[in-house]
Amino acid sequence: MTSPIADPAAFHAFERAGWESVPRPYHDAWGTLTTQAVAPLLNAVGAGPGVRVLDVATGPGYVAAAAVRRGASVVGIDFSEAMLAEARGHHPGIDFRSGDAEALPFPEASFDAVVMSFGLLHLARPDQALAEAHRVLRPGGRLAFTVWDHPEEAVAFGIVLGAVQRHGRMDVPLPPGPPFFRFSDPAESRRVLLGLGFRSLEVIVVPQVWRLESVDALFEVMRGGTVRTAGLLRAQTPAAQTAIRADIRDAVRPYQRGDGVELPMPAVLSSSVKG
Numbered sequence: 001m002t003s004p005i006a007d008p009a010a011f012h013a014f015e016r017a018g019w020e021s022v023p024r025p026y027h028d029a030w031g032t033l034t035t036q037a038v039a040p041l042l043n044a045v046g047a048g049p050g051v052r053v054l055d056v057a058t059g060p061g062y063v064a065a066a067a068v069r070r071g072a073s074v075v076g077i078d079f080s081e082a083m084l085a086e087a088r089g090h091h092p093g094i095d096f097r098s099g100d101a102e103a104l105p106f107p108e109a110s111f112d113a114v115v116m117s118f119g120l121l122h123l124a125r126p127d128q129a130l131a132e133a134h135r136v137l138r139p140g141g142r143l144a145f146t147v148w149d150h151p152e153e154a155v156a157f158g159i160v161l162g163a164v165q166r167h168g169r170m171d172v173p174l175p176p177g178p179p180f181f182r183f184s185d186p187a188e189s190r191r192v193l194l195g196l197g198f199r200s201l202e203v204i205v206v207p208q209v210w211r212l213e214s215v216d217a218l219f220e221v222m223r224g225g226t227v228r229t230a231g232l233l234r235a236q237t238p239a240a241q242t243a244i245r246a247d248i249r250d251a252v253r254p255y256q257r258g259d260g261v262e263l264p265m266p267a268v269l270s271s272s273v274k275g
């Protein structure tokens with residue numbers, strides 16, 4: 001069981017400021033990865049013609065766009081204006097709106113399906129966001145979300161966190177957030193979702209592979225295209241950053257394939273039905 005963090009407002013503000021500055025690097029580095037779980041995510045909620053879908057923390061709008069292609073009626077929301085601009089640039093004509101996952105700007109029972117692709121682990125109050133998803137779903141509506149698998153499986157995180165632990169420090173002066181891998185644990189998802197009134201919980205692992213152009217790319221994309229992990233890396237001393245970069249390069253080398261590298265980055269997909 002996880003307790004709420006001490007200062008959710010500080011972490012929320014930190015995340016929001018961070019996402020305002022990374023939409024293009026995020027899209028360039030992560031877009032080919034997070035899109036690998038879009039089809040299973042939309043399958044889990046039965047997205048199709050006539051289904052009203054809310055894509056929470058839409059980012060560049062990948063899930064919203066795929067749901068529109070399936071004939072669903074879609075709204076994408078994000079709290080970052082820069083991300084929304086990125087989404088509208090890629091997908092003109094889709095209804096992207098400014099909104100907070102923790103206080104959804106919709107009446108209850110507005111949607112048949114709520115999806116969140118790699119958003120929950122960035123929230124200051126994830127339980128509150130799941131309660132909001134429950135509120136805006138109609139009875140019988142479906143929720144599905146993806147998060148990263150544990151760092152032993154989602155190896156890019158294992159490599160980077162291991163390098164920081166060996167050469168730097170984890171206790172950097174950043175606003176503490178909820179545990180990054182909390183909802184990678186099916187038992188924790190089950191506990192929270194059942195407690196909110198969801199039922200029929202299913203959890204599956206979606207295999208994904210992250211193709212990066214070189215052994216140096218992982219440090220760069222983590223430092224330039226994320227928020228919390230980037231903050232952790234930037235807060236290290238210059239000497240530690242040099243050692244961390246070298247450690248990451250060595251750890252990535254076994255994953256070299258052809259001209260680039262291929263890192264296993266499975267997602268954990270949880271889905272459930274509003275009771």
Ligand SMILES: C[S@@+](CC[C@H](N)C(=O)[O-])C[C@H]1O[C@@H](n2cnc3c(N)ncnc32)[C@H](O)[C@@H]1O
Pocket residue numbers: 015019030031034035056057058059060061062063077078079080083099100101102116117118119122123124
């Ligand atoms: C890792 S990106 C995921 C983007 C996209 N869904 C994907 O799968 O690639 C996380 C997104 O969550 C958004 N976000 C974080 N906290 C949020 C909040 N409280 N309310 C709305 N959006 C939030 C960020 O702005 C960012 O666009």
